Amino acid sequence: MTGWHDRLGVRLPLVQAPIGSACTTALVAAVSSAGGLGVLAASWTTAAELSRQIEAVRAATPHPFGVNLVLEWPQHERLALALAHGVPVISTFWGDPAPCRRAIEDAGATHFHTVGSVAEARAAADVGVDVIVAQGWEAGGHVRGTTSTLALVPAVADALPATPVLAAGGITDARGVRAALALGAQGVWVGTAFLLAAEAATHPVHRDRLSSATAEDTVHTEVFSDGWPAAPHRALRNDTWRRWEAAGRPAPGARPGEHDVVARHPERGPVLRYADVTPVTGHVGTVEDMALYAGQGVGLLSGTRPAAAVVAELARGLHRQE
Ligand SMILES: Cc1cc2nc3c(=O)[nH]c(=O)nc-3n(C[C@H](O)[C@H](O)[C@H](O)COP(=O)(O)O)c2cc1C
Structure with missing residues (x-):
C-alpha cells in the first residue's frame, strides 16, 4: 500500500511542524532535503514575504514542502498565493477547514488539517481533508484539545480508517515515532524537537x-x-x-x-x-x-543539532527495533 508520503514524493513519513516565526526557509529546505516534509509557518506573513519564502525554499531544495495557515485569521489571500506558486501541501489549524477546501482541491494540492478531538477529525474528513494531524495536549505551541496523544491518535485512526492520520504532541525521538506507528498513525508531526534545529531562528x-x-x-x-x-x-x-x-x-x-x-x-x-x-x-x-x-x-532534548540529524533520529523509529 502506498502511503501519503509516497504519493507526494516524500521519502519519509516525518513532518517538521510549523513552529511560528522560529520556522525559517533554511529549516524547511533542510528537512525536505533530508527526506521529511518541511512546512513554512505563513499565518502572519505579508504576500511579498511569503512569495520570497516559497521561492527561497524552491531554490534550496527540489523536494516537496508545505505552507501552514492558522484559520483564526482570514487566510484567503495567503492560501491563493501559495496555491498559485504550486505549493503541494497546505496545512490548516484552529478553525473550520471547509472554506479552504475547494481551492486546495482545485489546485491539486494535498490538504492537512490539525485537530484535537475525534469530533473535529470527523468533521475535517467529512469536508474532504486528505491528511489528519491528531495533536495531543502534550504538544508545544497552541494546543487544540485536551486529550493526550496516546489516547487521541488510536481513537482518530479508528474513526477514520480511510484517512491517513499523523501523530503530533510529545514526539521527539525514534521511540516516539515507534509509539505513534503502534497507535495507528501513518507518520509524525514534530514541532518542539525542530525548535532546537540549527536552522531554526529560535532565540x-x-x-x-x-x-x-x-x-x-x-x-x-x-x-x-x-x-x-x-x-x-x-x-x-x-x-x-x-x-x-x-x-x-x-x-x-x-x-x-x-x-x-x-x-x-x-x-x-x-x-x-x-x-x-x-x-x-x-x-x-x-x-x-x-x-x-x-x-x-x-525533557528528551539536549541541545542544538542540524535539522538533518533530527530527521535521522526520527527515521530510526520507522524501522523495527534495532
Ligand atoms: C514555537 C511553536 C510554534 C508553533 N506555531 C504553529 C503554527 O504557526 N501553526 C500550526 O499549525 N502549529 C503551530 N505549532 C504547533 C505544531 O504545529 C505542532 O502541533 C506541535 O509542535 C506538536 O507538538 P510537539 O511540539 O510536542 O512536537 C507551533 C508549535 C511550537 C512549539
Missing part, C-alpha cells in the same frame, strides 16, 4: 531553556493571550506566567505588568509581556519573560 535564550528543561517545566496555559486570545498553549514556566498565576490569572486589563515592553526586535518591533510572540534571533531584552513554547517531549 539562544529559548534554546538554552529548551536544552535543560524537563516535561514538568512546561505548562498548559492561556497566559500569552495578546494577539491570539482564548487559545490554550504549552510553554515553559517563566516569570510572566508566575506573576499571572500569583495574581489569580486576571483578565486583560488587570494583569501584572501588562504594559511592560519585555523585548524588542529590530524589524518586528516591541513585545509586550503577554504577547503570543515566540522569541527569535534578534530579539533583545528580557527574552526569558516571552512565550517560550515547548511540548512535554522537551
Whole structure:
C-alpha cells in the first residue's frame, strides 16, 4: 500500500511542524532535503514575504514542502498565493477547514488539517481533508484539545480508517515515532524537537531553556493571550506566567505588568509581556519573560543539532527495533 508520503514524493513519513516565526526557509529546505516534509509557518506573513519564502525554499531544495495557515485569521489571500506558486501541501489549524477546501482541491494540492478531538477529525474528513494531524495536549505551541496523544491518535485512526492520520504532541525521538506507528498513525508531526534545529531562528535564550528543561517545566496555559486570545498553549514556566498565576490569572486589563515592553526586535518591533510572540534571533531584552513554547517531549532534548540529524533520529523509529 502506498502511503501519503509516497504519493507526494516524500521519502519519509516525518513532518517538521510549523513552529511560528522560529520556522525559517533554511529549516524547511533542510528537512525536505533530508527526506521529511518541511512546512513554512505563513499565518502572519505579508504576500511579498511569503512569495520570497516559497521561492527561497524552491531554490534550496527540489523536494516537496508545505505552507501552514492558522484559520483564526482570514487566510484567503495567503492560501491563493501559495496555491498559485504550486505549493503541494497546505496545512490548516484552529478553525473550520471547509472554506479552504475547494481551492486546495482545485489546485491539486494535498490538504492537512490539525485537530484535537475525534469530533473535529470527523468533521475535517467529512469536508474532504486528505491528511489528519491528531495533536495531543502534550504538544508545544497552541494546543487544540485536551486529550493526550496516546489516547487521541488510536481513537482518530479508528474513526477514520480511510484517512491517513499523523501523530503530533510529545514526539521527539525514534521511540516516539515507534509509539505513534503502534497507535495507528501513518507518520509524525514534530514541532518542539525542530525548535532546537540549527536552522531554526529560535532565540539562544529559548534554546538554552529548551536544552535543560524537563516535561514538568512546561505548562498548559492561556497566559500569552495578546494577539491570539482564548487559545490554550504549552510553554515553559517563566516569570510572566508566575506573576499571572500569583495574581489569580486576571483578565486583560488587570494583569501584572501588562504594559511592560519585555523585548524588542529590530524589524518586528516591541513585545509586550503577554504577547503570543515566540522569541527569535534578534530579539533583545528580557527574552526569558516571552512565550517560550515547548511540548512535554522537551525533557528528551539536549541541545542544538542540524535539522538533518533530527530527521535521522526520527527515521530510526520507522524501522523495527534495532
Ligand atoms: C514555537 C511553536 C510554534 C508553533 N506555531 C504553529 C503554527 O504557526 N501553526 C500550526 O499549525 N502549529 C503551530 N505549532 C504547533 C505544531 O504545529 C505542532 O502541533 C506541535 O509542535 C506538536 O507538538 P510537539 O511540539 O510536542 O512536537 C507551533 C508549535 C511550537 C512549539
